[in-house]
Amino acid sequence: xxxxxNMVSMATLSAAALLLASCAGGTDAEPSSxxxxxxxxxxxxLNALVWCDHTDPELLAPFEEANNVTVNVRDYxxxxxxxxxxxxxxxxxxxxxxxxxxDVPRVAExxxxxxxxxxxxxxxxxxxxxxxxxxxxLDGELYAVPEKFGYNTVAFNGxxxxxxxxxxxxxxxxxxxxxxxxxxxxxxxxxxxxxxxxGIEPQNITVDDLPAIExxxxxxxxxxxxxxDVVSTQTALATGEVDVIVGGGEFSTSVLNAENPDLDWIxxxxxxxxxQQAIGVxxxxxxxxxxxxFVQYIVSAEGQAALATSSCYWGMPANKNATLSDEQxxxxxxxxxxxxxxxxxxxxxxxxxxxxAMLDVWTRVVVG
Amino acid sequence: MINxxxxxxxxxxxxxxxxxxxxxxxxxxxxxxxxxxxxxGGTTNRTLSLDNYLRxxxxxxxxxALLNSLEVVGLTVIFSTLVAxxxxxxxxxxxxxxxxxxxxxxxxxxxxTSYVVRSYSWLLVLAKNGVINxxxxxxxxxxEPLTLANTRFATVLAFVxxxxxxxxxxxxxxxxxxxxxxxxxxxxxxxxxFYVFARVTLPLSIPGVTVGAFLTFVLAIGDYITPxxxxxxxxxxLPQLLMLQVSRRGDFPLAAAMALVxxxxxxxxxxxxxxxxxxxxxx
Numbered sequence: 001x002x003x004x005x006n007m008v009s010m011a012t013l014s015a016a017a018l019l020l021a022s023c024a025g026g027t028d029a030e031p032s033s034x035x036x037x038x039x040x041x042x043x044x045x046l047n048a049l050v051w052c053d054h055t056d057p058e059l060l061a062p063f064e065e066a067n068n069v070t071v072n073v074r075d076y077x078x079x080x081x082x083x084x085x086x087x088x089x090x091x092x093x094x095x096x097x098x099x100x101x102x103d104v105p106r107v108a109e110x111x112x113x114x115x116x117x118x119x120x121x122x123x124x125x126x127x128x129x130x131x132x133x134x135x136x137x138l139d140g141e142l143y144a145v146p147e148k149f150g151y152n153t154v155a156f157n158g159x160x161x162x163x164x165x166x167x168x169x170x171x172x173x174x175x176x177x178x179x180x181x182x183x184x185x186x187x188x189x190x191x192x193x194x195x196x197x198x199g200i201e202p203q204n205i206t207v208d209d210l211p212a213i214e215x216x217x218x219x220x221x222x223x224x225x226x227x228x229d230v231v232s233t234q235t236a237l238a239t240g241e242v243d244v245i246v247g248g249g250e251f252s253t254s255v256l257n258a259e260n261p262d263l264d265w266i267x268x269x270x271x272x273x274x275x276q277q278a279i280g281v282x283x284x285x286x287x288x289x290x291x292x293x294f295v296q297y298i299v300s301a302e303g304q305a306a307l308a309t310s311s312c313y314w315g316m317p318a319n320k321n322a323t324l325s326d327e328q329x330x331x332x333x334x335x336x337x338x339x340x341x342x343x344x345x346x347x348x349x350x351x352x353x354x355x356x357a358m359l360d361v362w363t364r365v366v367v368g
Numbered sequence: 369m370i371n372x373x374x375x376x377x378x379x380x381x382x383x384x385x386x387x388x389x390x391x392x393x394x395x396x397x398x399x400x401x402x403x404x405x406x407x408x409g410g411t412t413n414r415t416l417s418l419d420n421y422l423r424x425x426x427x428x429x430x431x432x433a434l435l436n437s438l439e440v441v442g443l444t445v446i447f448s449t450l451v452a453x454x455x456x457x458x459x460x461x462x463x464x465x466x467x468x469x470x471x472x473x474x475x476x477x478x479x480x481t482s483y484v485v486r487s488y489s490w491l492l493v494l495a496k497n498g499v500i501n502x503x504x505x506x507x508x509x510x511x512e513p514l515t516l517a518n519t520r521f522a523t524v525l526a527f528v529x530x531x532x533x534x535x536x537x538x539x540x541x542x543x544x545x546x547x548x549x550x551x552x553x554x555x556x557x558x559x560x561x562f563y564v565f566a567r568v569t570l571p572l573s574i575p576g577v578t579v580g581a582f583l584t585f586v587l588a589i590g591d592y593i594t595p596x597x598x599x600x601x602x603x604x605x606l607p608q609l610l611m612l613q614v615s616r617r618g619d620f621p622l623a624a625a626m627a628l629v630x631x632x633x634x635x636x637x638x639x640x641x642x643x644x645x646x647x648x649x650x651x
Contacts, residue, residue: 084618368603
């Protein structure tokens with residue numbers, strides 16, 4: 001009887017332990033410390049709100065070592081989330097902000113970004129097409145500098161899909177691809193991409209266009225095997241579960257190129273969506289100089305090479321002097337950028353009402 | 369004397385009470401408050417309103433996500449119990465007592481690996497070129513690979529694998545508390561083995577089944593990772609819809625309201641099953 005009680009206790013304790021283990025994997029609301037490259041007695045810390053490509057230790061370590069600082073990073077997806085995090089933070093909690101370039105004006109207008117000194121940056125080193133002073137400046141003041149760009153288009157496995165057919169965006173709806181498609185789950189660029197197939201340029205999308213986009217998106221959904229984030233869709237492509245990622249691009253396949261050179265991306269004749277990131281200093285930061293120094297490092301030739309080839313995702317550096325190898329440039333299709341830029345549309349952020357309407361459309365299609 | 373004992377009681381309970389207030393009650397109040405805000409014009413409007421709850425009550429997409437959640441979790445609970453009960457029964461009554469601790473330990477071992485790793489492992493097993501399809505194709509049982517990954521089937525299968533041990537442990541605990549002389553007495557009175565199981569063992573083990581089913585329900589209804597990784601996002605469950613509001617739009621108020629709906633559902637299930645939520649044997 002005593003033994004039975006022990007067994008029962010063990011079972012109960014085990015169940016409790018399992019519950020605790022199951023509950024132990026929550027998300028972190030605080031910036032996570034990058035554990036490499038900084039000494040434990042670093043006198044300074046820098047908190048950066050970033051896309052995941054900035055969490056690569058290879059990118060952060062040189063700055064941390066050179067400045068005896070620990071860079072704490074918190075990655076996010078989507079400006080709305082970042083603004084939500086900032087809303088819930090105290091001024092000074094965050095020093096550096098990596099943001100979609102198209103969102104710089106509204107964030108600067110909201111007073112969240114600190115003006116930068118233009119003379120701190122060599123704008124001649126940036127590609128002309130990504131300088132975009134109309135976005136990065138407000139009333140003549142510079143609020144963010146361009147750092148990286150790429151495309152939401154189609155990524156595919158060239159061993160299983162004809163690259164020439166992929167040049168026609170409408171081919172995505174061909175029965176030949178049924179069950180072979182993964183859709184990247186960021187609704188704005190994907191819906192804008194679907195809009196291109198309908199002949200609607202991203203900046204011209206209105207609520208009136210949404211029914212047509214919804215119908216076309218729903219057709220695409222029936223073709224798809226998966227709707228997922230960057231990692232999920234990458235995994236599906238890499239493991240052969242799907243042959244095409246809609247909304248993918250160089251950020252989906254470049255990091256996998258060494259393992260499987262057949263994984264490629266293309267800009268269809270109808271064009272693609274061009275995303276671009278910028279980096280700035282938050283107005284509430286009490287470490288303006290150090291934060292500015294970090295921004296300078298990120299857009300330097302060395303920082304840009306590391307950022308462009310980040311382990312999270314690759315992308316074109318804004319700095320044309322980035323110290324990339326010829327092989328890395330080849331994977332990024334460096335020499336074809338002029339044509340790609342000409343045939344792509346800047347990532348367009350809808351206003352809040354259209355954004356909400358687009359998310360509603362997306363959830364209706366995806367909910368199943 | 370009573371006052372002194374009362375004071376001692378407060379001292380002993382105080383730390384736990386404080387932790388509960390700080391780590392549960394206060395955040396809960398914040399979640400409730402946040403659910404009454406609104407996300408409008410790209411910012412959070414802190415004027416209190418019931419707009420989010422109105423939307424929850426009227427939005428067909430949210431209803432569909434909730435229905436998906438309940439269906440998936442319902443299937444998980446049913447299949448987990450069906451798998452767990454025979455396993456617990458065998459451990460409790462067929463495995464020699466000296467080996468039971470080891471067998472119980474072995475049932476828990478799979479839980480020592482990361483939850484995310486286990487999810488991705490299932491994805492690799494179920495993939496078109498995964499273990500199952502490759503095996504079936506090598507045996508010439510199928511021509512084209514079956515679509516197993518990125519489906520509701522995959523989500524339920526992974527959930528059952530993850531949570532079956534919870535039910536196994538609780539059912540085992542319940543079975544071990546049944547006095548061995550009860551089934552023996554029933555047999556002595558002429559009952560068949562099946563009749564003994566149906567009329568003696570099963571009814572007396574219902575508390576363990578209920579506890580396991582409840583824990584499985586609680587763990588699965590709020591799970592985001594498994595449907596996202598294994599289910600492939602082909603249908604949205606409520607936690608995925610919740611995460612979509614947070615990760616893509618920063619709509620914390622609507623997400624908070626959805627979280628409270630999940631909490632209310634769990635509370636309702638608790639209320640329904642409360643009388644059996646104990647591993648103590650009833651007299």
